Amino acid sequence: MSDLILAHDLGTTGNKATLIDTTGKPVASVFEGYGTAYPRPNWAEQEAGDWQRALIHSTRRLLAQAGIDPQRVAVVSFSGHMQGALLLDEEGRPIRPAVIWADQRATDQAAWIAEAAGANHVYRLTGHRVSAAYTAAKVLWIKQHQPEVWHRTRWVLQTKDYAAWLLTGVVATDYSDASGTQLFDLDHRRWSSDLLNALGLRADIFPPAHPSTTLIGRVTPQAAELTGLAAGTPVVIGGGDGACATVGSGAVQEGDAYTYIGSSSWMAFSARKPLLDPAQRIVTFAHLDAQLCFSLGNMQAAGGAFDWLDRLFNCQPDAGPGYGELDAMAASVPPGAGGVLCLPYLLGERSPHWNPHARAAFIGLSMAHGRAEMARAVLEGVAFNLRWILDVLREQGAHIQRMCVIGGGAKSAVWRQILADIYGMPLLRPHLDATATALGAAIAGGIGVGLFKDFSIVRQIIPLVEAEKPAPENAYRYAALYPLFQRSYAALKPVFDHLVASIQSTSE
Numbered sequence: 001m002s003d004l005i006l007a008h009d010l011g012t013t014g015n016k017a018t019l020i021d022t023t024g025k026p027v028a029s030v031f032e033g034y035g036t037a038y039p040r041p042n043w044a045e046q047e048a049g050d051w052q053r054a055l056i057h058s059t060r061r062l063l064a065q066a067g068i069d070p071q072r073v074a075v076v077s078f079s080g081h082m083q084g085a086l087l088l089d090e091e092g093r094p095i096r097p098a099v100i101w102a103d104q105r106a107t108d109q110a111a112w113i114a115e116a117a118g119a120n121h122v123y124r125l126t127g128h129r130v131s132a133a134y135t136a137a138k139v140l141w142i143k144q145h146q147p148e149v150w151h152r153t154r155w156v157l158q159t160k161d162y163a164a165w166l167l168t169g170v171v172a173t174d175y176s177d178a179s180g181t182q183l184f185d186l187d188h189r190r191w192s193s194d195l196l197n198a199l200g201l202r203a204d205i206f207p208p209a210h211p212s213t214t215l216i217g218r219v220t221p222q223a224a225e226l227t228g229l230a231a232g233t234p235v236v237i238g239g240g241d242g243a244c245a246t247v248g249s250g251a252v253q254e255g256d257a258y259t260y261i262g263s264s265s266w267m268a269f270s271a272r273k274p275l276l277d278p279a280q281r282i283v284t285f286a287h288l289d290a291q292l293c294f295s296l297g298n299m300q301a302a303g304g305a306f307d308w309l310d311r312l313f314n315c316q317p318d319a320g321p322g323y324g325e326l327d328a329m330a331a332s333v334p335p336g337a338g339g340v341l342c343l344p345y346l347l348g349e350r351s352p353h354w355n356p357h358a359r360a361a362f363i364g365l366s367m368a369h370g371r372a373e374m375a376r377a378v379l380e381g382v383a384f385n386l387r388w389i390l391d392v393l394r395e396q397g398a399h400i401q402r403m404c405v406i407g408g409g410a411k412s413a414v415w416r417q418i419l420a421d422i423y424g425m426p427l428l429r430p431h432l433d434a435t436a437t438a439l440g441a442a443i444a445g446g447i448g449v450g451l452f453k454d455f456s457i458v459r460q461i462i463p464l465v466e467a468e469k470p471a472p473e474n475a476y477r478y479a480a481l482y483p484l485f486q487r488s489y490a491a492l493k494p495v496f497d498h499l500v501a502s503i504q505s506t507s508e
Contacts, residue, residue, distance in 0.1 A: 002074035007441040010051060010080040010159045011241065012263045017058035018434050019066055020442040022451055024461030026434040028066035032058040042348060042356060044102035048086055048094035048162055055163050059227040070230040076167060077445025078238035079437040080160025082180040085138040088155040092165065095149050099138045102300065104348045104356040106137035113137060117198040127179065127186045127274045127284030132356055135181035156205050160238055168217030168235045171207045175286035176243030178209040186274060186284060212239040212288040213448040236448035238441040239288045242266060247288045247443055248436025249406045250462045252455045257400045259386060261409025265302030267389045268294045275396040281352040282392050288444050289455045297351030297389030302382045303409045305344040309378055313371055329372035330379055331414040335474045336481060338373040340364045341488055342381035352388050357500045363488050379415050383422040384485040390423060404428045406436045416467055421474035427467040
């Protein structure tokens with residue numbers, strides 16, 4: 001009997017492989033890590049060979065740990081980090097390291113896209129403002145700076161698309177990942193010939209785009225031998241991590257909203273049509289449900305900023321607290337972090353600023369402050385930026401009265417309380433036994449092979465539980481600090497621009 005779903009979630013730090021049954025419960029799960037290279041400021045790359053190793057090893061370990069007959073796997077489906085560019089040659093071999101979502105090198109190419117195609121036209125068509133964050137600018141950078149690589153390019157894939165190709169030999173993507181390239185017509189769900197022609201890019205280097213529930217192929221005999229899966233196992237394409245997390249959070253109906261806090265962070269709102277902001281501070285992706293989309297504001301560094309602080313404090317053995325202790329120290333400090341504000345812009349920033357020159361800053365530090373105040377300031381800084389995004393969504397008509405919160409950062413009780421207080425609204429937590437991204441991928445896979453009827457199954461298998469509510473005295477304190485956070489960014493923006501310019505002039 002084939003009654004289990006294998007979901008591969010290729011995240012920024014590694015691949016998590018999970019076997020999930022038809023009630024949404026995980027049977028077994030394993031993690032296989034891989035690294036990210038940062039060869040220059042604002043560059044971020046990963047090796048496709050590491051993805052392949054993680055896919056193969058995690059599958060073998062998972063099947064061994066679960067002790068199941070591989071024939072019980074009814075379908076394999078995927079989630080993966082989005083907005084990257086992995087270039088393959090005619091034989092399907094990676095030509096260079098993948099440029100991933102965090103990479104911001106292609107600022108000149110983004111400016112050219114705005115000029116060649118029209119910034120407003122691109123936003124209306126794709127749901128995304130022109131930015132170095134997207135696949136379009138990244139491939140144009142490669143085309144300009146590495147023409148020998150570009151000449152050999154046959155395909156441009158996203159993370160999970162490469163994993164699906166490794167198992168099936170079929171080149172494909174889904175609507176959600178395609179919608180993160182800035183080359184996809186969101187309303188018509190197809191690659192935009194208008195944009196591709198304007199940018200001088202061939203349409204045939206981008207894979208066919210399908211609904212996320214599409215069965216694209218089956219595990220080949222070669223892939224079966226490598227992974228331990230049964231040859232012929234159905235493979236459903238799944239979706240980008242943002243889309244999978246949206247389903248895994250329970251946001252499958254119009255009006256549902258949630259906050260995700262992982263290495264990066266975003267706040268999303270599900271709707272039938274994109275929310276288009278005249279200032280282009282929010283963006284819109286295709287949902288796993290082909291009838292929906294989700295509009296969001298996304299941050300470059302959230303949990304990543306807290307991880308950075310933890311690494312900084314632990315630069316020598318026994319020199320400082322571990323991650324859990326740092327969280328506890330943040331909880332020991334009252335709201336406001338003793339008068340310290342943090343702008344958490346360690347990787348530049350997307351929403352609401354869309355400024356790759358943005359930098360992190362601690363404001364208000366004195367001799368009286370220490371690690372605890374800095375830790376709490378980071379948590380509050382991320383929450384303040386998310387509140388800014390919430391305000392933008394509301395300005396465009398999103399009616400949000402309660403917020404689900406998911407991701408690794410949601411495990412922190414102090415961070416959840418900070419979010420509730422700064423949002424000024426109660427939080428909900430989906431009762432998830434698997435990660436939201438893995439569960440979203442599994443649901444897409446289950447629908448694709450008929451284990452589930454449609455996305456309404458989410459309401460049955462993901463119960464929502466009440467979490468933190470805003471404390472009035474905390475909310476009052478944060479309401480006073482929030483405008484200071486906004487003014488701090490506005491005041492420092494010219495400084496950030498000059499700093500970047502000075503670094504660039506020094507390196508020339």
